[in-house]
Amino acid sequence: MRSDLPTPRQSTMGHFIAGIVAVLVFISGIAVSAAGSIGGLLDTWNASVTGTLTVQVPGEAKAADKLAESVRDALLKTEGVKRAGVVPRAQAQALLRPWLGDAKLIADLPLPALVDVELAAPSTLTLERVDAAVKAVAPAAIIDDHRVWLNRIAEFAQALGYIAFILIGLALAALTLTVVFATRASLTEYTQTIEVLHLVGARDGYIASQFSWRAVRQALWGGVIGLLAFAPTLLALSWFARRIDPGVLPPISLPLPYWGGLAALPVAAAVIAFVAARATVARALRAMV
Amino acid sequence: MRSDLPTPRQSTMGHFIAGIVAVLVFISGIAVSAAGSIGGLLDTWNASVTGTLTVQVPGEAKAADKLAESVRDALLKTEGVKRAGVVPRAQAQALLRPWLGDAKLIADLPLPALVDVELAAPSTLTLERVDAAVKAVAPAAIIDDHRVWLNRIAEFAQALGYIAFILIGLALAALTLTVVFATRASLTEYTQTIEVLHLVGARDGYIASQFSWRAVRQALWGGVIGLLAFAPTLLALSWFARRIDPGVLPPISLPLPYWGGLAALPVAAAVIAFVAARATVARALRAMV
Amino acid sequence: MALFRTKTKEPDADPVRLDGVAFRYGNSPNILSDLSLTLPAGSFHFLTGASGAGKTSLLSLLYLSNLPTEGKLSLFGQDVAKASRNRRATIRRSLGVVFQDFRLLDHLSAFDNVALPLRVAGVSEENVKAYVSELLGWVGLDGLFEARPEVLSGGQKQRVAIARAVVGSPKLILADEPPGTVDDAIAERLMQLFVELHKLGACVIVATHNEHLVSRFPFPRLHIERGTLSVLPAVSHIEAGE
Amino acid sequence: MALFRTKTKEPDADPVRLDGVAFRYGNSPNILSDLSLTLPAGSFHFLTGASGAGKTSLLSLLYLSNLPTEGKLSLFGQDVAKASRNRRATIRRSLGVVFQDFRLLDHLSAFDNVALPLRVAGVSEENVKAYVSELLGWVGLDGLFEARPEVLSGGQKQRVAIARAVVGSPKLILADEPPGTVDDAIAERLMQLFVELHKLGACVIVATHNEHLVSRFPFPRLHIERGTLSVLPAVSHIEAGE
Numbered sequence A, B: 001m002r003s004d005l006p007t008p009r010q011s012t013m014g015h016f017i018a019g020i021v022a023v024l025v026f027i028s029g030i031a032v033s034a035a036g037s038i039g040g041l042l043d044t045w046n047a048s049v050t051g052t053l054t055v056q057v058p059g060e061a062k063a064a065d066k067l068a069e070s071v072r073d074a075l076l077k078t079e080g081v082k083r084a085g086v087v088p089r090a091q092a093q094a095l096l097r098p099w100l101g102d103a104k105l106i107a108d109l110p111l112p113a114l115v116d117v118e119l120a121a122p123s124t125l126t127l128e129r130v131d132a133a134v135k136a137v138a139p140a141a142i143i144d145d146h147r148v149w150l151n152r153i154a155e156f157a158q159a160l161g162y163i164a165f166i167l168i169g170l171a172l173a174a175l176t177l178t179v180v181f182a183t184r185a186s187l188t189e190y191t192q193t194i195e196v197l198h199l200v201g202a203r204d205g206y207i208a209s210q211f212s213w214r215a216v217r218q219a220l221w222g223g224v225i226g227l228l229a230f231a232p233t234l235l236a237l238s239w240f241a242r243r244i245d246p247g248v249l250p251p252i253s254l255p256l257p258y259w260g261g262l263a264a265l266p267v268a269a270a271v272i273a274f275v276a277a278r279a280t281v282a283r284a285l286r287a288m289v
Numbered sequence C, D: 001m002a003l004f005r006t007k008t009k010e011p012d013a014d015p016v017r018l019d020g021v022a023f024r025y026g027n028s029p030n031i032l033s034d035l036s037l038t039l040p041a042g043s044f045h046f047l048t049g050a051s052g053a054g055k056t057s058l059l060s061l062l063y064l065s066n067l068p069t070e071g072k073l074s075l076f077g078q079d080v081a082k083a084s085r086n087r088r089a090t091i092r093r094s095l096g097v098v099f100q101d102f103r104l105l106d107h108l109s110a111f112d113n114v115a116l117p118l119r120v121a122g123v124s125e126e127n128v129k130a131y132v133s134e135l136l137g138w139v140g141l142d143g144l145f146e147a148r149p150e151v152l153s154g155g156q157k158q159r160v161a162i163a164r165a166v167v168g169s170p171k172l173i174l175a176d177e178p179p180g181t182v183d184d185a186i187a188e189r190l191m192q193l194f195v196e197l198h199k200l201g202a203c204v205i206v207a208t209h210n211e212h213l214v215s216r217f218p219f220p221r222l223h224i225e226r227g228t229l230s231v232l233p234a235v236s237h238i239e240a241g242e
Ligand SMILES: Nc1ncnc2c1ncn2[C@@H]1O[C@H](COP(=O)(O)OP(=O)(O)OP(=O)(O)O)[C@@H](O)[C@H]1O
Pocket: C025, C031, C049, C050, C051, C052, C053, C054, C055, C056, C057, C058, C100, D147, D150, D151, D152, D153, D154, D155, D156, D181, D182
């Protein structure tokens, strides 16, 4: 569409709307990825804490060890179990040493056999499956699943997820508000142009579409710049996170759907700018005969 | 100072700069309080997890129990210790039941006496004090301080703190950028006014101060509006957090210094606006003879 | 001079028809009251009156920037108050207006400013180029096609504004103080544009304070005084364009 | 008429002194070249020349909107190129300028626009009120003190611009097409303002195309043609202000 309007190079406000959208997309990107990373980070941590459990198989040493092996085999076939292994009796005894002190005494104790289990994805469902598999083989076995921890961390992560959601919502509301605001302000610069176009016989639709497409271009452009500024920031953050301690923080990274959402931000900004520009020009025109 | 400039009521950009600052202060407020709350939340949680430790006092039952009482007394006098108590022998034995099964056998074991300790503020310093107090009374005692957990959570909290710090930095950078941007854009509206003032003999300093004080007023005003919009949002968030589960999330609330920081945002915006306005007007004036 | 495309078909209805028109801004007293007047196609009038008498206000009714507060205004037989917005846009395309403050678009070159009405009306770029170039040459702005209004002198801006007003061969021409700030040789040329369009059947109204100008052309005057309009005979009978 | 505060002390140096001044915009060819001229206090000149000749450009040098590309321009004995910015601001306060496009501030009332130079110069609000009211009355804008430029007619805006130019009793008055769009009775009054200031010792330059105006007053003309300035004698010898 041919433009009878100032080219962006000549328009401060054109730059400005692009700049504002860039900043807001950048901020939204940070909000989204902070939420995403914290969520992902808690998931990972959650898994590393609660992804292990211990099965105690009580009974006379020999029989218990045998039963423990059956339990291990049953668990290895259970969905959601990553690794299962019988803890060597000597190692289990070593665990008791601080409590009992006397090595000879410990050797004589009827200690339960221990099976160490690592879960691929700790969840209530997996725990139920493990419970069923163990009970089928050794009804007397006790599963020490750190459930308290699991619940606590799961609830925390979920609550954090809600809040992250709210924060993203707020960031988007701010984005919307600002784009509407910036578009309207940028159009005041063009009041004279709108008036002259109107006076030389341009129809309302023609005038409105000139300005709304311009606003769309500016918002899209700003959104892309914001994303381009955001990507290296995310990389820097994740580099920084890795530097701190590879064990503590998993690399900060965004799940794919989040990237999709971020890529949608410039488009959303463009749509908002389009609607705001149309409405603003329509209002300016309504004030003219 | 008398103003020869448009009153804000007549100036779209005046509204706009205030609006933009409001949005950005709001976002910065959210960023700061998210960081503050997550930090505080982790601290609380951290404390509830790691604020306990167990002292094992080995030896013959009677003697050990006696020594354990001395250890308890010493600990109660130690700074940073909230509560300390000897674990009744029967309870300690119950702890071993799943391992040993046979109640009679357990009663005969030379179990250590246990002292359960709760710390007011778990820190390396407190742990060192506890260590010293215990070792002074019972050199053979073993302190089980869940140190692995403590380290892990402390490191996590610290890393999260760094990231929160970076995020606040980014939000403030965005605020700065936008205020500079909005101020400069708003002044293009005034180019003609600046030129006329210049032509009727106003000095550069007079012109610059007219505009910079105006920008300051607008930024301050916007910052206050942003804060006023932010406060109920924080209340709503904290109400929501309490609703989820009073146990999991401590009430989302900001430590006092954070409030101080938030209150400083409008002031910071005003200062930035002042500098940006001065620089912009100075540049506009430099282009005039 | 063949600057304008001749109209094959005369407009059916009178370009301007005022019936008891009154006009005021907001709640202030009437600027114009009870004006009744018909201007046929092919007529030429000066519009005179003291500063602040209401000349620009009257023209603003005719170029559809304001609507009459009372009475009926018809342009080309259409009641402007009842016309749809698109209809009004179409009427505006038959008008050529020289605004007292020019109203050029600062971001467009002189060429693009003059081309604006043609482009808005969808004229082919080829024709735009031909018409605009010829017209800018005629008003003495050769070599300034690409200049933006801010680098033009006052008189040059006015000539761009006049070129923009006449480029579409309008059927009704409204000019507010057109040859005010140009020297006499150029003023003569600019007046010739209006006279030529007038001869081609356009209805022309030229608001002016310039008594010299009024006396040079044999056209009747519309005179505004205390809100009312009177038609005065031509001051001079010297033929225009000599 | 006692609109202006009389100057007790005459300025020591000539208000305007050009020594081989040339001027061009950017890299374009010279608009003005090799101008040498001294205008003493109490002089009155018309500035004539075709549209685009460089009248506004020459005035822009004198009101310190542009600096000469070559040569030396002194105002009140001070080389403007060498003066500090604050010094130039002070010189500007001795100038009264009527811009061709008025340059009124749209957000200020007529009163505040006229008051601007006084307020910038720090005149007390009481005096501002007295001077501005009297002057606005004189130019025929009683009752329009609070009107903003957008609601003023073209001629009313021009009168505000002229009032703003003369309100500070300037020692050098530069007027670009001042009585262009007002009727003759008002043009006469506006010219009287300039003539009165001239009689009080101000140096006045009035750029105009209006040959009628030039011929009505017995003042010499500065004529710009092809970039050079020539001083022509007065067209008329009728005494002004009759
Ligand atoms: N937009 C407006 N709102 C209110 N009053 C206005 C507006 N425009 C003009 N006026 C007033 O209406 C009156 C007539 O103005 P108008 O511009 O029609 O005069 P004019 O005859 O064109 O004068 P001039 O020759 O000085 O241009 C003036 O007193 C002016 O102050």
